[in-house]
Amino acid sequence: MAITDLEKLSIEELNKLQKDAAKAIASFEDRKRADAIAELEEVAQKHGYKLADLMGSKKAKVASPAKYKHPEDSSLTWNGRGRQPNWIKDGLSAGKSLDDFAI
Known part of the structure; x- marks a missing residue:
């Protein structure tokens, strides 16, 4: 070398x-x-x-597809599992339904 x-x-x-x-x-x-x-x-x-x-084979977790999106910022999504994002909570408390956020 x-x-x-x-x-x-x-x-x-x-x-x-x-x-x-x-x-x-x-x-x-x-x-x-x-x-x-x-x-x-x-x-x-x-x-x-x-x-x-x-x-053993470890199965990779597959992310669930988003079911709901923020009405003004489409980069904010939620799949309906786990804790609700604040923007969903705020919308629900303002009288909207989950259907209003549905994709």
Whole structure:
């Protein structure tokens, strides 16, 4: 491995060196992770399992679609679950119904 005198490099060369080093580190970590997973899969297979079976599958939570939106600011929405947003509470106390906010 060649050792470079960093003091003699330009800013462009230093930035390239930094970017190349970051890529090399990420590649190294990916290879180590793949090696570890392969080793774990071998051990699981020895015991008659698949690694995925032992790890279990975590289902990702899916966000419920919005059912209500703010009449003036459409970026404010609510799916009807959990605590009511203040703008819903304010509208209901002003005599509106939830149907007035329905999408």
